[in-house]
Amino acid sequence: MEKILEVNDLHVSFDTFAGEVKAVRGVNFHLNKGETLAIVGESGSGKSVTSKAVMGLIPNPPGRIKQGEIKFGDRNLAQLPEKEMQKIRGSEISMIFQDPMTSLNPTMTIGKQIMEGLIKHQNMNKSEAKERAIELLKLVGIPNAEGRVTEYPHQFSGGMRQRVVIAIALACNPRVLIADEPTTALDVTIQAQILELLNDLQEKMGTSIIFITHDLGVVANIADRVAVMYAGKIVETGTVDEIFYNPQHPYTWGLLGSMPSLDSTDEELIAIPGSPPDLLDPPKGDAFAPRNPYAMQIDTEMEPPLFKVSDTHYAATWLLHEKAPKVEPPAAIKKRMQGMAPDEPIIGAKDGGKHV
Amino acid sequence: MSNQEKLLEIKNLKQHFKVGKGTVKAVDGLTFDIYKGETFGLVGESGCGKSTTGRTIIRLYNATDGEVIFNGEDVHGKKSAKELKKFNRKMQMIFQDPYASLNPRMTVSDIIAEGIDIHGLASSKKARMDKVHELLETVGLNKEHANRYPHEFSGGQRQRIGIARALAVDPEFIIADEPISALDVSIQAQVVNLMKKLQREKGLTYLFIAHDLSMVKYISDRIGVMYRGEIVELAESEELYRNPLHPYTQSLLSAIPLPDPEYERSRKRKIYDPEKHLSENGEKRVLREVTEGHWIACTEEEFNKFNVTV
Numbered sequence: 165m166e167k168i169l170e171v172n173d174l175h176v177s178f179d180t181f182a183g184e185v186k187a188v189r190g191v192n193f194h195l196n197k198g199e200t201l202a203i204v205g206e207s208g209s210g211k212s213v214t215s216k217a218v219m220g221l222i223p224n225p226p227g228r229i230k231q232g233e234i235k236f237g238d239r240n241l242a243q244l245p246e247k248e249m250q251k252i253r254g255s256e257i258s259m260i261f262q263d264p265m266t267s268l269n270p271t272m273t274i275g276k277q278i279m280e281g282l283i284k285h286q287n288m289n290k291s292e293a294k295e296r297a298i299e300l301l302k303l304v305g306i307p308n309a310e311g312r313v314t315e316y317p318h319q320f321s322g323g324m325r326q327r328v329v330i331a332i333a334l335a336c337n338p339r340v341l342i343a344d345e346p347t348t349a350l351d352v353t354i355q356a357q358i359l360e361l362l363n364d365l366q367e368k369m370g371t372s373i374i375f376i377t378h379d380l381g382v383v384a385n386i387a388d389r390v391a392v393m394y395a396g397k398i399v400e401t402g403t404v405d406e407i408f409y410n411p412q413h414p415y416t417w418g419l420l421g422s423m424p425s426l427d428s429t430d431e432e433l434i435a436i437p438g439s440p441p442d443l444l445d446p447p448k449g450d451a452f453a454p455r456n457p458y459a460m461q462i463d464t465e466m467e468p469p470l471f472k473v474s475d476t477h478y479a480a481t482w483l484l485h486e487k488a489p490k491v492e493p494p495a496a497i498k499k500r501m502q503g504m505a506p507d508e509p510i511i512g513a514k515d516g517g518k519h520v
Numbered sequence: 521m522s523n524q525e526k527l528l529e530i531k532n533l534k535q536h537f538k539v540g541k542g543t544v545k546a547v548d549g550l551t552f553d554i555y556k557g558e559t560f561g562l563v564g565e566s567g568c569g570k571s572t573t574g575r576t577i578i579r580l581y582n583a584t585d586g587e588v589i590f591n592g593e594d595v596h597g598k599k600s601a602k603e604l605k606k607f608n609r610k611m612q613m614i615f616q617d618p619y620a621s622l623n624p625r626m627t628v629s630d631i632i633a634e635g636i637d638i639h640g641l642a643s644s645k646k647a648r649m650d651k652v653h654e655l656l657e658t659v660g661l662n663k664e665h666a667n668r669y670p671h672e673f674s675g676g677q678r679q680r681i682g683i684a685r686a687l688a689v690d691p692e693f694i695i696a697d698e699p700i701s702a703l704d705v706s707i708q709a710q711v712v713n714l715m716k717k718l719q720r721e722k723g724l725t726y727l728f729i730a731h732d733l734s735m736v737k738y739i740s741d742r743i744g745v746m747y748r749g750e751i752v753e754l755a756e757s758e759e760l761y762r763n764p765l766h767p768y769t770q771s772l773l774s775a776i777p778l779p780d781p782e783y784e785r786s787r788k789r790k791i792y793d794p795e796k797h798l799s800e801n802g803e804k805r806v807l808r809e810v811t812e813g814h815w816i817a818c819t820e821e822e823f824n825k826f827n828v829t830v
Binding site: 207322359382404433436500 | 565677704705706707710713734737738761776777779780782784
């Protein structure tokens with residue numbers, strides 16, 4: 165498969181009064197053409213910083229890319245001058261932000277905001293750009309696009325605004341779309357609509373998507389591959405089926421255990437104890453060790469490398485070392501790994517997705 | 521369930537806000553009961569009036585119409601300051617945003633002890649401090665945290681402080697307004713487990729307001745589904761998920777993405793269109809009990825149909 169984007173050994177730090185915060189500490193991943201890669205992690209795990217580094221949006225100062233390369237075609241985005249980056253941003257790689265309430269300019273009509281990129285990157289004149297803007301609004305499912313193109317963001321609902329943001333991001337047919345928690349601020353029914361829209365657009369346009377989220381349900385819905393981040397590193401990566409049905413890292417187990425399944429009521433949620441480490445002073449060894457019930461002596465001394473589980477599945481935990489004791493995830497999590505869908509399909513989910 | 525003691529009765533509660541020339545009917549005629557010791561979940565999309573309901577019940581707003589009867593007494597009835605104080609002690613609230621709901625200039629011990637001071641629950645400084653330490657331990661923090669300020673804590677820890685503050689006056693009933701939506705997944709589970717544990721130990725009753733249906737299902741005994749200021753369906757949580765009758769409930773349930781890729785590949789979403797769901801002769805749908813404990817907003821005719829099929 166063609167790799168469209170490759171990130172190698174990326175380190176991003178922020179200088180603060182308290183010292184250097186190592187937000188991203190050696191991240192490697194790639195994005196294939198036409199696929200959706202989900203980056204999962206809690207706040208502070210470095211998932212948004214990683215995506216902003218790809219977009220060249222790390223504010224400097226205080227932030228800087230310390231090390232590593234971001235290969236996009238034959239260019240290294242980590243070292244590209246701002247002028248060059250501006251040509252890529254919004255045309256070849258574009259981004260959807262979390263909050264559609266703040267990512268649109270309230271003083272500009274949405275038509276103008278969509279046309280901005282078209283005029284700048286594709287040398288369109290105003291009337292061409294406007295026509296394309298209307299086309300885009302139709303594409304993202306906004307009814308009466310001709311009339312609404314001259315309206316302002318406050319005249320749209322949250323879900324409709326996110327559609328406008330998606331229209332802006334797609335305006336120049338980008339090859340890579342980065343969606344940073346695009347549905348977190350939305351209601352569950354609106355979220356479902358936006359996910360359907362993104363799936364649909366990807367099929368039509370063949371865009372590659374990096375989807376950042378902390379919601380595992382959304383990941384299961386949209387991702388082809390998943391990268392799980394913790395404390396500035398990718399701790400497990402694999403296809404979506406590998407991550408949900410055969411997770412190897414105790415942190416991934418913990419994430420699955422923290423979600424209630426619709427089927428069970430009495431079993432306790434298996435919360436991950438404690439909280440994420442302070443990246444001002446990252447712990448020696450495995451950063452997850454203090455919260456990991458399966459931590460071994462070596463976890464406090466040496467960082468685990470990525471162990472290979474299959475050609476597409478890797479996990480950074482010493483438990484996969486040949487000399488490590490065999491550890492099974494807790495029964496409740498094992499049950500979840502068999503699938504969390506209810507036995508009887510919820511109404512609407514015909515031929516419901518329960519697998520044996 | 522029905523023979524259980526009612527802690528809270530809400531009767532035809534209305535909360536209308538004047539906006540310019542019009543009125544927004546945020547809550548429009550809610551009627552439901554909350555039993556002692558249960559968790560009642562209230563779900564719905566943003567703007568459906570679920571938070572307004574919570575705030576009106578605890579009298580942060582004065583109700584436009586209707587009654588809230590708590591332990592046999594009307595919350596919104598005329599009350600002397602003394603009576604109000606007594607009532608305030610029984611009912612407490614946990615807020616959504618753990619960053620905005622704690623005063624940044626107060627230490628944790630003062631935040632938690634504010635209620636204790638107001639109600640004069642501690643006889644001495646030492647007793648006050650002991651109580652604060654005990655509360656901190658109850659919610660999984662430790663004594664050393666008492667003299668710190670909110671900014672020194674993470675989101676999950678702040679929410680624990682918010683819970684400790686609510687518990688400080690030994691309430692019977694706690695309204696939790698989206699208490700976990702601002703938290704990370706792994707921390708959400710910690711807070712939910714804590715709330716469940718406290719309920720078991722102290723016999724608390726919760727009104728749990730949220731839009732995350734899977735979490736609501738997990739924590740609630742009964743669930744009310746709100747749509748445009750009204751409850752459209754109310755049932756025990758297991759029943760609601762197994763057998764949702766109202767098309768809006770069905771659409772909500774079918775929209776939840778589950779962490780199960782194979783299920784997700786085949787999930788079909790049901791779409792609720794209020795325009796298509798208008799009753800034929802303009803008859804207003806009212807909440808009727810279809811099977812025991814399962815209420816749904818329906819017309820007379822629909823009700824008869826339900827009775828045949830159920």
